[in-house]
Amino acid sequence: MKNKTTIFSKNLFPFLAACTIVVFSACSTLMGGIGGDQQVPSDYPPYPEIDNTPVSFNILQMNDVYEIAPLEKGKVGGMARVATFRNQLLDENYNLMTVLAGDFLSPSLLGTMKYEGKSIKGRQMVEVMNALGVGLVAYGNHEFDVKETELQQRMDESYFDWLGTNVLHQKGNKIEPFYKESYDYKYFAPETYVWEIENYNGKPVRVGFYSATINDNQQPWVYYEDPYQEATKAYLELVQNCDVIVALTHLEIGQDMKLAALLPKTKLIMGGHEHENSLDTIGNVVIAKADANAKTVWVHRFTYYPDTKITSLESELVPITDEIEADPDVDEIVQRWQEVLTQQIKTVVDDPNQVIYHAKTPLDGREKSVRNFQTNLAGTIAAGMAASAKKPVDAAFFNGGSIRLDDQLVGDITAVDVFRALPFGGGIYEVELKGNVLKKALDAGMENKGLGGYLQWFNIEFNESSKSWKVAGKPLSDSKIYRIMVSQYVFEGKESRLDFFNQKNFIKWETAKEGDEKDLRSDIRKAVINYMKGLRQ
Numbered sequence: 001m002k003n004k005t006t007i008f009s010k011n012l013f014p015f016l017a018a019c020t021i022v023v024f025s026a027c028s029t030l031m032g033g034i035g036g037d038q039q040v041p042s043d044y045p046p047y048p049e050i051d052n053t054p055v056s057f058n059i060l061q062m063n064d065v066y067e068i069a070p071l072e073k074g075k076v077g078g079m080a081r082v083a084t085f086r087n088q089l090l091d092e093n094y095n096l097m098t099v100l101a102g103d104f105l106s107p108s109l110l111g112t113m114k115y116e117g118k119s120i121k122g123r124q125m126v127e128v129m130n131a132l133g134v135g136l137v138a139y140g141n142h143e144f145d146v147k148e149t150e151l152q153q154r155m156d157e158s159y160f161d162w163l164g165t166n167v168l169h170q171k172g173n174k175i176e177p178f179y180k181e182s183y184d185y186k187y188f189a190p191e192t193y194v195w196e197i198e199n200y201n202g203k204p205v206r207v208g209f210y211s212a213t214i215n216d217n218q219q220p221w222v223y224y225e226d227p228y229q230e231a232t233k234a235y236l237e238l239v240q241n242c243d244v245i246v247a248l249t250h251l252e253i254g255q256d257m258k259l260a261a262l263l264p265k266t267k268l269i270m271g272g273h274e275h276e277n278s279l280d281t282i283g284n285v286v287i288a289k290a291d292a293n294a295k296t297v298w299v300h301r302f303t304y305y306p307d308t309k310i311t312s313l314e315s316e317l318v319p320i321t322d323e324i325e326a327d328p329d330v331d332e333i334v335q336r337w338q339e340v341l342t343q344q345i346k347t348v349v350d351d352p353n354q355v356i357y358h359a360k361t362p363l364d365g366r367e368k369s370v371r372n373f374q375t376n377l378a379g380t381i382a383a384g385m386a387a388s389a390k391k392p393v394d395a396a397f398f399n400g401g402s403i404r405l406d407d408q409l410v411g412d413i414t415a416v417d418v419f420r421a422l423p424f425g426g427g428i429y430e431v432e433l434k435g436n437v438l439k440k441a442l443d444a445g446m447e448n449k450g451l452g453g454y455l456q457w458f459n460i461e462f463n464e465s466s467k468s469w470k471v472a473g474k475p476l477s478d479s480k481i482y483r484i485m486v487s488q489y490v491f492e493g494k495e496s497r498l499d500f501f502n503q504k505n506f507i508k509w510e511t512a513k514e515g516d517e518k519d520l521r522s523d524i525r526k527a528v529i530n531y532m533k534g535l536r537q
């Protein structure tokens with residue numbers, strides 16, 4: 001596969017010369033023992049004739065960004081603020097690459113909504129990333145949540161490059177790289193990417209990137225190769241012709257560490273997938289992850305010394321807060337999409353930004369949690385479902401996968417937060433069924449542990465050692481008739497292992513009448529918002 005090369009044009013020469021000198025002298029004190037025989041000239045001539053001039057360059061790293069607007073009542077995150085910060089970095093050193101280490105097309109509340117007759121599905125993110133100046137991305141597992149055609153549209157819309165070292169497009173029997181199409185020309189996602197930075201004496205420094213993506217989002221149209229094997233192949237190629245090697249990955253931290261041990265000349269692995277910031281070192285390889293949703297970003301400042309071939313690296317974690325002003329151009333795009341969001345939420349609740357609850361303990365809506373154990377956020381949702389019943393019910397449950405927040409909620413919670421947690425909405429059903437059917441459904445939910453079909457419940461207990469169930473405080477009886485609240489997705493038997501859960505196996509069922517917006521059962525979000533408002537603060 002061909003490499004993608006970016007070369008700065010010659011007319012930037014005087015500017016680059018100036019900024020290289022400035023950054024070098026600023027960094028020289030940090031250099032300490034690295035390349036100890038390095039002489040730092042006190043007086044640079046404007047156009048020095050010496051070769052081997054150190055070259056400085058920066059990489060701005062984000063990962064796992066789903067929200068374009070600030071979060072936590074506007075205090076943290078926000079892509080317009082990242083844009084302002086990026087402009088400051090450009091003033092510091094024009095040799096800047098902005099990267100996003102996967103997970104941005106999904107999930108988000110806005111992404112699930114429709115605009116101009118089509119599902120938005122990450123279109124808002126690509127538009128913002130284009131305006132912000134993102135240069136390179138790796139594929140994350142969430143890039144394959146959207147449909148094949150939707151990913152193609154997003155790739156075609158993007159101005160940035162996509163690096164797919166172990167990710168390929170399965171088209172029937174054919175396996176080929178993903179591409180983006182522009183003016184009838186297909187740009188195939190490369191396996192390696194080389195950023196060529198021109199030194200001011202004309203000698204370029206080549207920064208090689210490889211990537212690796214976790215293979216846990218299986219789709220018939222996505223072909224995953226082994227991440228270690230493919231990264232190794234890419235690395236061996238880059239070692240031959242690059243001065244500095246970095247990786248842009250979307251793996252679990254343990255996998256990144258394994259990769260670091262395997263490919264020790266990698267200077268830096270910029271990763272994602274985990275949502276909390278981290279900085280680790282394996283041998284000489286640094287592994288950095290930022291907080292999700294641009295609550296923080298990493299700035300990696302490199303200086304390459306051609307004579308010793310040594311690279312110095314200083315990584316700085318920068319919080320993105322309301323102390324950074326929003327860039328007006330990017331903010332205009334963010335505001336336009338926020339308006340689309342507000343208008344759509346208003347079709348379900350009157351005041352999207354009203355504070356409905358104050359959470360002192362974080363409410364856990366992280367994917368890893370809601371698919372594996374009962375969480376406080378899921379319990380609140382299930383309790384809200386039960387509270388919306390017309391006749392008292394014994395219990396309530398829904399599929400954990402319908403929570404798409406992949407985050408925790410803390411402090412003031414608004415109706416918008418409930419929509420973010422449950423972007424797909426759907427009705428709630430009051431179902432009467434026999435204990436043996438209920439038991440089969442609950443057992444299936446347990447078997448779905450780790451998957452979206454793991455059930456989250458209210459008024460149900462499971463005894464791990466005896467594998468037995470209690471409903472409304474009493475052991476589940478096969479012959480007893482139970483009245484249970486379930487979400488629409490579960491009611492329709494759409495969840496894996498729950499296809500038997502359908503109207504043939506119910507004694508009775510009812511839900512909100514078509515068009516009866518006042519009935520809380522018409523939308524799970526409405527029921528949950530109403531329930532949370534009534535909770536003691």
Ligand SMILES: [Zn+2]
Nearest residue numbers: 103140141273
């Ligand atoms: Zn991920």
